[in-house]
Amino acid sequence: MPQLSSGGGDDLGANDEMISFKDEGEQDEKIQENAFTERDLADLKSSLVNESETNQSPNAAAVRREQQNEHRGYQEKHREHLDGVSKHQDGGMYKAYTGYPFLMLPDPYIPNGSVSPSSNKVSVVQQSHGMHPLTSLLPYSNDHFNPSPPHLPTDMSQKGVQRPQSQDISGFYPLPPGAVGQMPPSMGWQSQPVYPLSSCGFRQPYSSSLPNSSSYPRFSHSLMLGPGMHPTGIPHPAIVPPSGKQDHHDHYDRNIKPHQETKREKEPKKPVIKKPLNAFMLYMKEMRAKVIAECTLKESAAINQILGRRWHALTREEQAKYYELARKERQLHMQLYPSWSARDNYGKKKRRKREKQQDSTTDPGSPKKCRARFGLNQQTDWCGPCRRKKKCIRYLQGGRCSSPTSSDGSPIDSPVSLVDGAPPRHLSPPRSPSPASPLHIPLNNKGADGQCY
DNA sequence: CACCCTTTGAAGCTC
DNA sequence: GAGCTTCAAAGGGTG
Numbered sequence: 001m002p003q004l005s006s007g008g009g010d011d012l013g014a015n016d017e018m019i020s021f022k023d024e025g026e027q028d029e030k031i032q033e034n035a036f037t038e039r040d041l042a043d044l045k046s047s048l049v050n051e052s053e054t055n056q057s058p059n060a061a062a063v064r065r066e067q068q069n070e071h072r073g074y075q076e077k078h079r080e081h082l083d084g085v086s087k088h089q090d091g092g093m094y095k096a097y098t099g100y101p102f103l104m105l106p107d108p109y110i111p112n113g114s115v116s117p118s119s120n121k122v123s124v125v126q127q128s129h130g131m132h133p134l135t136s137l138l139p140y141s142n143d144h145f146n147p148s149p150p151h152l153p154t155d156m157s158q159k160g161v162q163r164p165q166s167q168d169i170s171g172f173y174p175l176p177p178g179a180v181g182q183m184p185p186s187m188g189w190q191s192q193p194v195y196p197l198s199s200c201g202f203r204q205p206y207s208s209s210l211p212n213s214s215s216y217p218r219f220s221h222s223l224m225l226g227p228g229m230h231p232t233g234i235p236h237p238a239i240v241p242p243s244g245k246q247d248h249h250d251h252y253d254r255n256i257k258p259h260q261e262t263k264r265e266k267e268p269k270k271p272v273i274k275k276p277l278n279a280f281m282l283y284m285k286e287m288r289a290k291v292i293a294e295c296t297l298k299e300s301a302a303i304n305q306i307l308g309r310r311w312h313a314l315t316r317e318e319q320a321k322y323y324e325l326a327r328k329e330r331q332l333h334m335q336l337y338p339s340w341s342a343r344d345n346y347g348k349k350k351r352r353k354r355e356k357q358q359d360s361t362t363d364p365g366s367p368k369k370c371r372a373r374f375g376l377n378q379q380t381d382w383c384g385p386c387r388r389k390k391k392c393i394r395y396l397q398g399g400r401c402s403s404p405t406s407s408d409g410s411p412i413d414s415p416v417s418l419v420d421g422a423p424p425r426h427l428s429p430p431r432s433p434s435p436a437s438p439l440h441i442p443l444n445n446k447g448a449d450g451q452c453y
Numbered sequence: 454c455a456c457c458c459t460t461t462g463a464a465g466c467t468c
Numbered sequence: 469g470a471g472c473t474t475c476a477a478a479g480g481g482t483g
Contacts, residue, residue, distance in 0.1 A: 275476045280461035284477065300478040301459040308460040326462080342464045346474060349456095 239271045272348065273340050276333040279322035283311055286322075 277285070284307050291303050291310075311319070333340070 275463075275474095277476060278462035281476055284460075288478070297480095299458080299480050301457085301480080303478075304458085304460040306460090311461070323462090330463080342475070343466085345476085346465075349475065 239273050272345060273333075273337050275342055275345060276329040277326060279319065279326040280308075280311055282325050282329070283307065283314075283322045 284304065287307055287310065288303060291297065291306050295303070295306065297303050297306070
């Protein structure tokens with residue numbers, strides 16, 4: 001996959017992918033068809049960034065720094081408070097949530113794809129395994145994007161719902177002083193009709209009263225119906241109890257185990273505030289169930305490969321939607337935890353194969369070293385780890401993207417083309433998985449409908 | 454049972 | 469500032 005710089009921009013995430021459209025001379029009909037051009041999207045993302053940084057205040061960055069200063073001392077208290085809440089709630093029923101109680105209100109324009117350019121509504125994706133206990137009352141729905149899902153009043157998705165402002169989220173789960181309350185109208189959720197929050201969209205999930213259950217399509221049934229649901233326990237979804245395994249998603253189920261509660265009581269630790277989900281993660285959460293159903297796959301690695309391809313197959317508008325969602329998530333996360341830093345979670349996961357790969361002969365190291373090793377042009381050829389090492393190490397040559405490792409694991413001394421000569425995955429039709437991938441996605445799993453790729 | 458795999462994006466770190 | 473690393477979700481697979 002080419003990583004050539006287009007000088008255009010940084011944006012829309014898979015910048016390199018978009019760049020490759022041009023560099024490889026491939027026709028991206030979608031781009032031509034869509035009102036969004038590559039530049040448009042770059043502008044969009046740029047605007048999103050700008051908006052998030054500037055729209056909420058004259059100088060959001062400065063504000064945040066100020067908030068951090070203000071709350072720096074609060075952080076410890078805040079976490080202590082979280083601990084206190086945790087203990088208070090069933091003595092260990094402090095649930096882990098992997099997302100915020102955002103709403104995934106149905107998008108009137110995204111039944112399965114296209115987005116109405118005129119629509120500015122954005123669905124919030126967050127659901128699933130670490131979910132709000134109250135969502136157990138909600139029927140699971142996988143049709144997040146259905147125009148008018150049965151569980152949601154039609155007018156709600158169209159008009160949006162004003163959240164009662166009298167309820168303060170901080171009263172339902174620990175918030176830094178003024179965290180949400182300080183959200184200026186310009187960035188507050190209430191003020192964003194583009195975010196069709198329902199009455200239970202943001203705050204009410206944390207209300208002591210049962211929320212309207214009609215607006216949690218993002219939450220999966222697996223947890224909604226999970227055992228041990230606390231009827232009122234309402235920590236923020238990004239807060240994960242300091243269980244022994246931070247990187248697992250079934251915090252909820254695990255944390256309701258008595259022995260873990262006992263352990264936690266013995267060793268109270270600070271809850272972990274997880275990173276807000278990025279656009280792709282939101283997309284994965286949204287589409288995972290669909291892929292699983294379509295492809296009858298269970299392995300997440302394989303599913304993620306498919307989702308990665310589908311992600312690149314999305315139109316600009318579709319991707320923009322998720323970037324917008326991600327921006328909202330970050331924005332809210334920033335508001336809720338102004339002193340939080342991604343650094344806080346560094347080291348939570350084990351250092352793993354990356355260290356193993358340190359001496360790997362298949363890993364050329366930096367792109368510069370890679371180019372040198374394979375005799376590629378340092379200025380124009382893309383080479384090297386595609387922004388992450390792991391096993392996803394692809395090399396570009398002649399517009400092809402492939403792996404430096406052969407199927408038997410032996411190192412490859414030079415870049416190779418894809419087996420089928422297919423273009424990079426972002427434009428690829430259904431094709432065989434990368435030879436480097438240990439996962440062999442059963443492409444024929446679904447049949448000839450081409451869904452599973 | 455801890456970790457791997459696999460994906461993209463954001464953010465932090467290093468040089 | 470470029471390049472690299474870590475983490476976010478997910479759950480079957482692996483040692």
